[in-house]
Amino acid sequence: MLTEVTATRYVTPLREGGSxxxxxxxxxxxxxxxxxxxxxxxxxxxVAEVICGELGRRLGLRVPELVTIQLDPVIGLSEPDQEVQELLKASGGLNLGMDYLPGSLGFDPLAYQVDPAEAGKVVWFDALINNVDRSWRNPNMLVWHGDLWLIDHGATMIWHHNWPGAAASAAKPYNASDHALAPFGPDVAAAAAELAPLVTEELLTEVAALVPCEWLVDEPGFDTTDALRRAYVEPLLARAAxxxxxxxxxxxVNTKAPQPPGWLTDPIKPWPHPTKNTENSKKDDDR
Known part of the structure; x- marks a missing residue:
């Protein structure tokens, strides 16, 4: 099971996150x-954060460590933002935490290069979990100590929002045209050859078991949390193949990564001297 900790201080909200x-x-x-x-x-x-984040970690991708966090809403009493206070009051009990990476920067394809092998692994993984939130508009990747880290897997496995249609939804293809790493020539075939054999029923059952039971109870159509966990395993196992x-x-797909704009790389050309015109310059040269 995930490590459980208790929140002792609410520091600050992250406004860029929709949740x-x-x-x-x-x-x-x-x-x-x-x-x-x-x-x-x-x-x-x-639930999606736990299953997909922990699956990614077990496949060798860089995902910050996940923990469960016990929250007493009283720690937010000094928070001046009413919206934040209401969120904390509604979230008493067990919540999810992701290790904070101090000093990390948001991934920028103009500033960082990603080799085709690593890009292929990320694209293949996102196709497996049907991640619709890793586009160039919102990469959900960080660069920390020079390495690429994957974050925010809440918008994955969209079939779990409609279990009766889960099989049909999971059978659909994955359009990676807008993927943040598409310009880097991702080697998807090599990634599949390496990672697909690792996605076994045992591995998926293991990561599904990490989800706290209280996040799975009362799901319509399922009598037990074990049955619901199994429902998460089956689509991923089928997609991996x-x-x-x-x-x-x-x-x-581009075989060459995008280059920085010219104004960053072109040599700087000197401007003409403001007090000299071309004719005077020629006379000075003749002398």
Whole structure:
């Protein structure tokens, strides 16, 4: 099971996140990005974070460590923002934390290069979990100590929002045209050859078991949490076998990564001297 800690101080909200995550300190002296059960997306977002984040870690991708965090809403009483106070009040109990990476920067394709092998692994993984939130508009990747880290997997496995249609939804292809790493020539075939054999029923059962039971109870159509966990395993197991054959790009994948704009790389040319015209310059040269 995931390590459980207790929040001791609410530091600040992260406004760029749609679910209003916040930075908190915990009793293990760690600092975490906390996602709340009381957020608008609900507990299914946290379920997706656990299953997909822990699956990615086991496949060798860089995903910050996840923990569960016990929250007493009283720690937010000094927070001046009414919206944050209401979120904390609605999220008492067990929530999700992701290890905070101090000094990390958001991924920028003009500033960082990604080799085709690593790009292929990320694209294949996102196709497996049907991640619709890793586009160039919102990469959800960080660069920390020169390495690429994957964050925010709440918008994955969209079939769990409609279990009766889960099989049909999971059978659909994955359009990677807008993927943030599409311009880097991702080697999806090599990634599938390396990673697909690792996605076994045992591995998926293991990561599904990490989801706290209280986030799975009362799901319509399921009598037990074990039955619901099994429902998460089956679509991922089926997709792992051949999803690489169903990854599509609207335009051909570039074999060369995008280059910084010219104003960053072109040599700087001196401006003409403001007090000299061309004619006077020629006379000075003749002398």
């Amino acid at each position: 209003l995550p916040g930075i908190v300190e915990a009793d293990d002296l760690g600092t975490y990005v906390m996602k709340f059960t009381g957020a608008g997306q609900g507990r299914k977002t946290l 051949d999803i690489h054959e169903r990854i599509t790009f609207d335009t051909p």
